[in-house]
Amino acid sequence: MAEESKTPLLDELEKGPWPSFVTDIKMAAKRKPETMDLLNQLELSYEEKIGHWKHGGIVGVMGYGGGVIGRYSDRPDLFPGVKDFHTLRVNMPTGWFYTTKALRTICDIWDKRGSGMTNFHGSTGDIILLGTDTDQLQPLFDDLSEAGFDLGGSGSDLRTPSACCGPARCEWACFDNLQMCYDMTMEYQMELHRPMWPYKFKFKFSGCPNDCVAAVARADMSFIGTWRDDIQVNDDEIAAYAEGGLDIQADVADNCPTKCISYDASSKKIKIDNSNCVRCMHCINVMPKALKPGKERGCTLMAGAKAPILMGARLSSVIVPFVPKEKLEPPYEWFKDFIDRLWEWWDENGKFRERFGELLDRVGMRVFLKAMDMEPIPQMIEAPRTNPFVFWWPEDVETSGKEAK
Amino acid sequence: MPAKTDIGPPYFKDFLPKVILDNYGKWDYHEIVKPGVLMHVGESGDKLWSVRVGGARLICTDRVREYCDIADEFCDGHFRFTSRHNVEFLVADEAKLEPLIKVLTDKGYPIGGTGNGITSIVHTQGWVHCHTPATDASGPVKAVMDELIDYFTGVKTLPAQLRIALACCLNMCGAVHCSDIAILGIHRKPPKPDVNKLPKVCEVPSTISSCPTYAIKPKKLEDGTKSIEINDERCMYCGNCYTMCPAMPLADPEADGIAIWVGGKVSNARSGPKFSKLAIPFLPNNPPRWPEVVDAIKNIVELYAADARKYERVGDWIERIGWETFFDKTGIPFTDMHIDDFDGGAPPPHIAFRTTAQFRF
Numbered sequence A: 001m002a003e004e005s006k007t008p009l010l011d012e013l014e015k016g017p018w019p020s021f022v023t024d025i026k027m028a029a030k031r032k033p034e035t036m037d038l039l040n041q042l043e044l045s046y047e048e049k050i051g052h053w054k055h056g057g058i059v060g061v062m063g064y065g066g067g068v069i070g071r072y073s074d075r076p077d078l079f080p081g082v083k084d085f086h087t088l089r090v091n092m093p094t095g096w097f098y099t100t101k102a103l104r105t106i107c108d109i110w111d112k113r114g115s116g117m118t119n120f121h122g123s124t125g126d127i128i129l130l131g132t133d134t135d136q137l138q139p140l141f142d143d144l145s146e147a148g149f150d151l152g153g154s155g156s157d158l159r160t161p162s163a164c165c166g167p168a169r170c171e172w173a174c175f176d177n178l179q180m181c182y183d184m185t186m187e188y189q190m191e192l193h194r195p196m197w198p199y200k201f202k203f204k205f206s207g208c209p210n211d212c213v214a215a216v217a218r219a220d221m222s223f224i225g226t227w228r229d230d231i232q233v234n235d236d237e238i239a240a241y242a243e244g245g246l247d248i249q250a251d252v253a254d255n256c257p258t259k260c261i262s263y264d265a266s267s268k269k270i271k272i273d274n275s276n277c278v279r280c281m282h283c284i285n286v287m288p289k290a291l292k293p294g295k296e297r298g299c300t301l302m303a304g305a306k307a308p309i310l311m312g313a314r315l316s317s318v319i320v321p322f323v324p325k326e327k328l329e330p331p332y333e334w335f336k337d338f339i340d341r342l343w344e345w346w347d348e349n350g351k352f353r354e355r356f357g358e359l360l361d362r363v364g365m366r367v368f369l370k371a372m373d374m375e376p377i378p379q380m381i382e383a384p385r386t387n388p389f390v391f392w393w394p395e396d397v398e399t400s401g402k403e404a405k
Numbered sequence B: 001m002p003a004k005t006d007i008g009p010p011y012f013k014d015f016l017p018k019v020i021l022d023n024y025g026k027w028d029y030h031e032i033v034k035p036g037v038l039m040h041v042g043e044s045g046d047k048l049w050s051v052r053v054g055g056a057r058l059i060c061t062d063r064v065r066e067y068c069d070i071a072d073e074f075c076d077g078h079f080r081f082t083s084r085h086n087v088e089f090l091v092a093d094e095a096k097l098e099p100l101i102k103v104l105t106d107k108g109y110p111i112g113g114t115g116n117g118i119t120s121i122v123h124t125q126g127w128v129h130c131h132t133p134a135t136d137a138s139g140p141v142k143a144v145m146d147e148l149i150d151y152f153t154g155v156k157t158l159p160a161q162l163r164i165a166l167a168c169c170l171n172m173c174g175a176v177h178c179s180d181i182a183i184l185g186i187h188r189k190p191p192k193p194d195v196n197k198l199p200k201v202c203e204v205p206s207t208i209s210s211c212p213t214y215a216i217k218p219k220k221l222e223d224g225t226k227s228i229e230i231n232d233e234r235c236m237y238c239g240n241c242y243t244m245c246p247a248m249p250l251a252d253p254e255a256d257g258i259a260i261w262v263g264g265k266v267s268n269a270r271s272g273p274k275f276s277k278l279a280i281p282f283l284p285n286n287p288p289r290w291p292e293v294v295d296a297i298k299n300i301v302e303l304y305a306a307d308a309r310k311y312e313r314v315g316d317w318i319e320r321i322g323w324e325t326f327f328d329k330t331g332i333p334f335t336d337m338h339i340d341d342f343d344g345g346a347p348p349p350h351i352a353f354r355t356t357a358q359f360r361f
Helices: A008-014 A021-031 A033-048 A100-113 A134-146 A177-187 A189-193 A235-243 A248-255 A282-286 A333-349 A356-363 A365-372 B018-023 B061-074 B094-106 B138-153 B204-209 B240-244 B291-307 B314-321 B323-330
Strands: A087-090 A097-099 A117-120 A127-130 A203-206 A221-227 A261-264 A269-272 A297-303 A317-324 B027-034 B037-042 B047-053 B058-060 B078-081 B087-091 B164-167 B181-186 B216-220 B226-230 B257-262 B277-284
Touching: A008 A021, A008 A033, A008 B138, A021 A033, A021 A117, A021 B058, A021 B061, A021 B138, A087 A134, A097 A100, A100 A127, A100 A134, A100 B061, A117 B061, A177 A189, A177 A203, A177 A221, A235 A248, A235 A269, A248 A261, A248 A269, A248 A282, A297 A356, A333 A356, A333 A365, A356 A365, B018 B037, B018 B047, B047 B094, B058 B061, B061 B078, B061 B087, B061 B094, B087 B094, B138 B164, B138 B181, B138 B291, B181 B291, B204 B216, B204 B226, B204 B240, B257 B291, B257 B314, B277 B291, B291 B314, B291 B323, B314 B323
Parallel strands: A203 A221, B164 B181
Antiparallel strands: A087 A127, A097 B078, A117 A127, A117 B058, A221 A297, A261 A269, A297 A317, B027 B037, B037 B047, B047 B087, B078 B087, B181 B257, B216 B226, B257 B277
């Protein structure tokens, strides 16, 4: 008779059609018996409905303040294999493209130095090497470095910047977001590896307004590719879509948020009022062979997004409506100057654990704009204020100097 | 050899296959050939097929090596991952496409996640590796995807894309706050501070100031040591104090569970980005398969599939029919928990900011 399983609850998750993480932990444990304690401890969590990892712990590698997440079991008596089980964040190649050679190298190093368990990828985009002993951290980092990999961010630093697949595999990329993401990652290695700010700061680069890396929701500085001239239209391909059965009136024109597309079913042609187009991408998404973003491309710079902790979630909002593509290429002088001044303002004024967007809310957009020497523009807002409590700049309120009696 | 610091990631172009280097920035259009298979066509006429495969985010090196074996055989040693933990096998030679699909199918990998359906669930660590979770992550995700896999593989389709995310606590790691359906681990009891240990392991003032609702007050212990006490009524269980101070644990097996959120999105297509909104305030943690959570999500997805118009995301659909109709049709009880009364101690001036890339020049 087969030996009775020690993880009957988790075994249930090996059933069903979707790939099972339980199967993967068991596979790793066949080669690394101590990894079985990850599953054993998780089984206890499934029984008791509570986690069994202790709070944090300061561990790291020489020269860096981030990149390693300390983790200790609160039941090392039961699960000695995961007594200390730290995570390394490894900066992924931009756009998550790999060669099998590089991945096999990472696997070799990780099998030698850790649990054999990984995340491809963590929420911020890093390769996550999940679980190793304290004394393996430095040798692991040394091995990774020798193989050409470096750690990602954690704590109050620049978090690992990420980008969608961009011009490598998408016709909608409005700037070379992969190159810029890589270049900014290299430019700010100091900020990425050594936490020294009020809190974390994220860059995310999306090639178009479809925003496949959720930049608007998750990055303090969000780059959203866009264009400012007319959508490129191929009349023959429009006709081909119509002949192929696409209902261009219902599926495309009626879904346009500004109703700037009109369709003539008899000639199978569309007309776009480009001055009223807000570049939402819907028509292009539905008819990728017929429509393309314009030729004058660049990005919209938005800022301030974050998840709820502490004062509630924020989306990024428009800071610079259009940065032309040429300014999003090396040497990026304009952006470097901009972000240095923004970071300095945040560092100077931000409270402990206050994200950039929260500071913006606390002191007001007008204070930020003045500090950055930027002009307010209507694209920054949905609508003007609805309350009369205006903080006038005293110098703007010129009077004759006569005191009222 | 001691590590060189600050070398950064490997240069991404060193990892791109030839067809991508040849057509970089010069792709002309793409088509979804069938569920899970994209075909990108370059201005040069070159073609690239991407076969998208769903997987657990938590995988072992054996799995990665298996992906590598497959990519060596069919993809000249190249593949990628998506922003939602899918794997994409990149094929430049059309003759290799069907054999690749057969190998992936034979090995049990689900192919799909493209177009108007469900793709892999973005999720966090949960009980597997986090220190503040109110639920597990990989377990509920596996249970939900087992149930919804037909919407991944294209056997069933939806009016539009449906993005699901899971975060195991109120930190909402991942774009949980902007997902069509979000599964969120929640705590419901205030921290149980170890007031005697606290002054020894934490800084009292920073513990007090960590609370966004000012629920933590200073208190002198009998021996005169400065510690803290909690005004339970003010606590909304965010766990920020626990992140700052380990003597403030708040996990509780019975009080912890899952809330379901709906109607968020990040893309600018049609309507602008939106936050997820609360649909179900609490469902119990019921491992290993979280049946209440799976049923609740299935109910919402099936209703959306039947009721929404083509291209309407969940949030667009609910805005059209109205929240009262949403609660009515789903049978989800509306409670006082749904009415927002958290002001975070500060007004939200940013609500007037332009939080979409949609604007006119």
